[in-house]
Amino acid sequence: MSAAEGVEVGAADTPRYQQVKAHVLGLVAAGALKPGDRVPSEHELVAAFGVSRMTANRALRELTAEGKLTRVAGVGTFVAAPKPRGAMLELRPIREEILARGGRHSAEVLRLAREEASGELAAAFELPPGTPLFRSEVLHREDGRPLQLEERWVLPAVAPAYLAQDYTSTTPSDYLLAVAPVQEAEHQVEAALPDARLRRLLEMGAAEPCLLLRRRTWVAAPAGPRVASLARLWYPGGRYALGGRFRPG
Amino acid sequence: MSAAEGVEVGAADTPRYQQVKAHVLGLVAAGALKPGDRVPSEHELVAAFGVSRMTANRALRELTAEGKLTRVAGVGTFVAAPKPRGAMLELRPIREEILARGGRHSAEVLRLAREEASGELAAAFELPPGTPLFRSEVLHREDGRPLQLEERWVLPAVAPAYLAQDYTSTTPSDYLLAVAPVQEAEHQVEAALPDARLRRLLEMGAAEPCLLLRRRTWVAAPAGPRVASLARLWYPGGRYALGGRFRPG
DNA sequence: AAGTGGTCTAGACCACCGA
DNA sequence: CGGTGGTCTAGACCACTTG
Numbered sequence: 001m002s003a004a005e006g007v008e009v010g011a012a013d014t015p016r017y018q019q020v021k022a023h024v025l026g027l028v029a030a031g032a033l034k035p036g037d038r039v040p041s042e043h044e045l046v047a048a049f050g051v052s053r054m055t056a057n058r059a060l061r062e063l064t065a066e067g068k069l070t071r072v073a074g075v076g077t078f079v080a081a082p083k084p085r086g087a088m089l090e091l092r093p094i095r096e097e098i099l100a101r102g103g104r105h106s107a108e109v110l111r112l113a114r115e116e117a118s119g120e121l122a123a124a125f126e127l128p129p130g131t132p133l134f135r136s137e138v139l140h141r142e143d144g145r146p147l148q149l150e151e152r153w154v155l156p157a158v159a160p161a162y163l164a165q166d167y168t169s170t171t172p173s174d175y176l177l178a179v180a181p182v183q184e185a186e187h188q189v190e191a192a193l194p195d196a197r198l199r200r201l202l203e204m205g206a207a208e209p210c211l212l213l214r215r216r217t218w219v220a221a222p223a224g225p226r227v228a229s230l231a232r233l234w235y236p237g238g239r240y241a242l243g244g245r246f247r248p249g
Numbered sequence: 250m251s252a253a254e255g256v257e258v259g260a261a262d263t264p265r266y267q268q269v270k271a272h273v274l275g276l277v278a279a280g281a282l283k284p285g286d287r288v289p290s291e292h293e294l295v296a297a298f299g300v301s302r303m304t305a306n307r308a309l310r311e312l313t314a315e316g317k318l319t320r321v322a323g324v325g326t327f328v329a330a331p332k333p334r335g336a337m338l339e340l341r342p343i344r345e346e347i348l349a350r351g352g353r354h355s356a357e358v359l360r361l362a363r364e365e366a367s368g369e370l371a372a373a374f375e376l377p378p379g380t381p382l383f384r385s386e387v388l389h390r391e392d393g394r395p396l397q398l399e400e401r402w403v404l405p406a407v408a409p410a411y412l413a414q415d416y417t418s419t420t421p422s423d424y425l426l427a428v429a430p431v432q433e434a435e436h437q438v439e440a441a442l443p444d445a446r447l448r449r450l451l452e453m454g455a456a457e458p459c460l461l462l463r464r465r466t467w468v469a470a471p472a473g474p475r476v477a478s479l480a481r482l483w484y485p486g487g488r489y490a491l492g493g494r495f496r497p498g
Numbered sequence: 499a500a501g502t503g504g505t506c507t508a509g510a511c512c513a514c515c516g517a
Numbered sequence: 518c519g520g521t522g523g524t525c526t527a528g529a530c531c532a533c534t535t536g
Contacts, residue, residue, distance in 0.1 A: 015505065029469075035430075041521065052507045054303075057522080065314070073522040074514035082430040086345075087464070089338040089436045096335075181331040187338045191440035191458040191486030209440040209458030209486065215336070237440030237458065245435045264524065290502065301526045306503080322503040323533035502534075507527105515521075 020059035035081045103142040111137035125227045134162045146202045149234040158228045184218040202236045209237040265300050269308035284330045352391040360386035374476045383411045395451045398483040407477045433467040451485045458486040
């Protein structure tokens with residue numbers, strides 16, 4: 001029956017549609033099929049594996065949903081062209097990142113207050129100047145060494161109890177994520193020179209630059225998405241690099 | 250039959266499984282179901298919509314694959330909890346980015362040669378020192394102003410004709426993407442001070458820091474993934490910020 | 499025991515494409 | 518016309534959880 005028997009890894013109890021998926025992926029990985037090539041039709045897979053057409057269809061449909069194949073009704077199924085996506089950088093929350101590499105995270109709350117949005121801040125929040133905002137300033141340390149100064153402004157409506165939290169045991173990010181699911185986020189990374197206070201807080205050398213990550217997040221609201229929080233995350237440039245690995249396809 | 254008739258938008262010829270998906274999503278969007286709540290079982294959807302179980306199953310299975318539901322065999326299907334993913338930063342190729350904002354891209358090839366991998370470089374490529382590599386150095390300008398210095402090393406095996414390309418009309422990234430699909434990529438962003446030559450090339454001010462993006466990419470190979478290219482992308486810190494927007498969920 | 503999801507079948511009808 | 522994918526059905530067997 002199965003033209004592929006003896007080639008596939010012993011199936012045992014893996015679902016048939018998974019076996020079919022693995023077979024097709026194998027053809028591509030082995031170089032037998034290149035982008036643009038036609039892959040076996042549902043009918044051919046039915047004959048080769050002794051499965052029903054629904055099963056072959058599910059295999060090819062899922063591979064298509066995963067972006068690995070493209071299908072054209074009436075024509076056939078083809079190996080998808082690798083997409084030239086923009087590369088992605090994944091940013092992990094500071095606390096999680098420190099703990100992941102076995103470090104000890106500690107935080108010092110430098111400020112926790114209400115303030116009125118002034119010009120630039122109000123513009124970033126898309127609100128009229130003078131609107132009250134919560135503001136926090138927390139210094140994060142890894143094994144005692146300063147690693148990030150987190151300046152943050154939060155819209156009171158989305159986290160009314162923001163100022164009442166203990167940010168030495170949780171982080172502002174974690175708290176916000178818990179109370180208000182983020183709908184959208186905007187990031188910006190730049191290099192900047194620290195002022196005297198920042199250099200002292202981060203225990204930086206004289207001519208050392210900072211990495212500055214700005215972040216705005218939006219939450220859902222009746223009248224459309226609304227800026228919920230704005231953060232400026234300062235890192236010592238010589239001691240830190242934002243990193244990430246990304247697997248295309 | 251359909252308990253939902255008159256509530257759903259006129260179906261006409263939209264597939265039944267799509268109608269079922271839309272119905273369930275509608276329950277969540279309308280607030281009738283919250284994260285953790287149980288959604289109608291396949292059996293209930295069969296009764297309500299007059300579809301076969303396979304169709305109801307497909308609807309719920311796809312919503313689960315999309316991360317909107319979670320299923321537990323023997324128990325039920327539930328509205329998924331919003332996941333606290335790490336934030337992502339999407340990086341666009343420099344040329345594409347410039348063109349996207351209506352700028353004019355130009356490039357100057359400063360170096361295009363073969364060289365032998367020395368210690369640090371060899372380590373990054375996971376190859377013995379002395380292995381020959383291709384090296385390019387290209388200065389990218391937006392409307393005549395330097396925006397990025399691209400230093401790049403390439404494994405000759407993955408792009409034998411690398412040195413023969415004209416990088417004023419295409420970019421090294423574009424060429425590499427075309428000849429060797431990237432399997433994996435690693436990024437690192439840091440802030441650094443430029444040396445005299447770099448400051449001159451990027452036309453930077455005296456105490457201005459640089460944003461440095463390091464990137465390594467892997468391609469598939471018979472003996473497993475192998476480092477194909479290493480790049481160091483230098484940006485003037487005062488004039489540039491890596492940016493990105495990210496939509497969770 | 500009853501309900502759930504996980505999988506599978508052997509048919510079926512349709513629209514579309516290409517020779 | 519035959520081949521392709523897109524969809525759908527009415528059953529089925531199974532493993533699992535819950536009462």
